[in-house]
Amino acid sequence: MKLISWNVNGFRALQRKMDVSQWLNELDADALCIQETKLQKDQVDVQIPGYYQFWNDAEKKGYSGTAIFTRKEPLNVTYGIGIDKHDHEGRVITLEYDPFYLMTVYTPNARRDLKRLEYRLEWGKDFVHFIGELDSRKPVIFCGDLNVAHQEIDLKNPKNNMKNAGFTAEEREDFSQLLAAGFADSFRYLYPDREGAYSWWSYMGNARGRNIGWRIDYFVVSNRLTAKVKDSKILSDVFGSDHCPVELDIAE
Structure with missing residues (x-):
C-alpha cells in the first residue's frame, strides 16, 4: 500500500502548476493526504477518477484546511478531534478502515514570535x-505537516533555530511525548542517521536549491505497525509547493 502526504500550500495554486489527477495515477x-488546502470546497472542482x-475546510477563508483522496472507501469518516476550540481550522480528517485508522x-x-x-x-x-x-481500538497511521523538526538532524541549521517556531525545546518535547505514547516516526525508524533529508524549504535565498531545509512532514505509525513498514520516502524531486x-x- 502506497500512501502520500503533502502540504500543498494552496490547492488551487497547485492545480495551476500540475495535473494532480495525472500525477496521482502515475504515482499509483x-x-x-494533503494539508493547507487554503480553500472552501465549493471554490474548486476536483475530479480524480x-x-x-x-x-475539512477551515472556517476562515483561505486558511489551513485538509483533504484526503483515497481509492478505498472507508468504514467511517470523522473531522477534527472532537474538541470545539481545536476544530474550527480544518486540521484533521480520520478515515476508519478494518485494519487501521488513516x-x-x-x-x-x-x-x-511564538505567540x-x-x-x-x-x-x-x-x-x-x-x-x-484511537490506538486503543486499532492501529493508527497519521501523516502531515506536524510543524516540528524533532531532532537536530532534522534541519540544516539547528543551533540558529533553537528559539524559533518548529524547533523550540517545548515543541520537540511535545513530539517526544507523542512518540512515547506508542508511536514511531517511520522515516527515522528506518533511517535514524540519514542527514540532509528535508521536506520544507523557505522560498528565500534559494534554500531548496541549496538544501537548507527542515523535515517537518511525517508518517507516524502505531508501534505495532512498524514491522509492516516497507519504506518511508521524501519525494524531494516533486515541486509545486x-x-x-x-x-x-506499508504492507496491508
Missing part, C-alpha cells in the same frame, strides 16, 4: 489523547 498511490474525496493532520504553527506556542502545546496534548484513544510530498509504503 492508494491515498493522498477512482478516488473518494474528503475535505489520518491527515496539519498541526498549528507556533508562529515566528501561539501555548496554544500549540495545548493542541499537542489533546491530539496525543485523541490518537491514543514549499513542501515536498512524503511517502509511506
Whole structure:
C-alpha cells in the first residue's frame, strides 16, 4: 500500500502548476493526504477518477484546511478531534478502515514570535489523547505537516533555530511525548542517521536549491505497525509547493 502526504500550500495554486489527477495515477498511490488546502470546497472542482474525496475546510477563508483522496472507501469518516476550540481550522480528517485508522493532520504553527506556542502545546496534548484513544481500538497511521523538526538532524541549521517556531525545546518535547505514547516516526525508524533529508524549504535565498531545509512532514505509525513498514520516502524531486510530498509504503 502506497500512501502520500503533502502540504500543498494552496490547492488551487497547485492545480495551476500540475495535473494532480495525472500525477496521482502515475504515482499509483492508494491515498493522498494533503494539508493547507487554503480553500472552501465549493471554490474548486476536483475530479480524480477512482478516488473518494474528503475535505475539512477551515472556517476562515483561505486558511489551513485538509483533504484526503483515497481509492478505498472507508468504514467511517470523522473531522477534527472532537474538541470545539481545536476544530474550527480544518486540521484533521480520520478515515476508519478494518485494519487501521488513516489520518491527515496539519498541526498549528507556533508562529515566528511564538505567540501561539501555548496554544500549540495545548493542541499537542489533546491530539496525543485523541490518537491514543484511537490506538486503543486499532492501529493508527497519521501523516502531515506536524510543524516540528524533532531532532537536530532534522534541519540544516539547528543551533540558529533553537528559539524559533518548529524547533523550540517545548515543541520537540511535545513530539517526544507523542512518540512515547506508542508511536514511531517511520522515516527515522528506518533511517535514524540519514542527514540532509528535508521536506520544507523557505522560498528565500534559494534554500531548496541549496538544501537548507527542515523535515517537518511525517508518517507516524502505531508501534505495532512498524514491522509492516516497507519504506518511508521524501519525494524531494516533486515541486509545486514549499513542501515536498512524503511517502509511506506499508504492507496491508
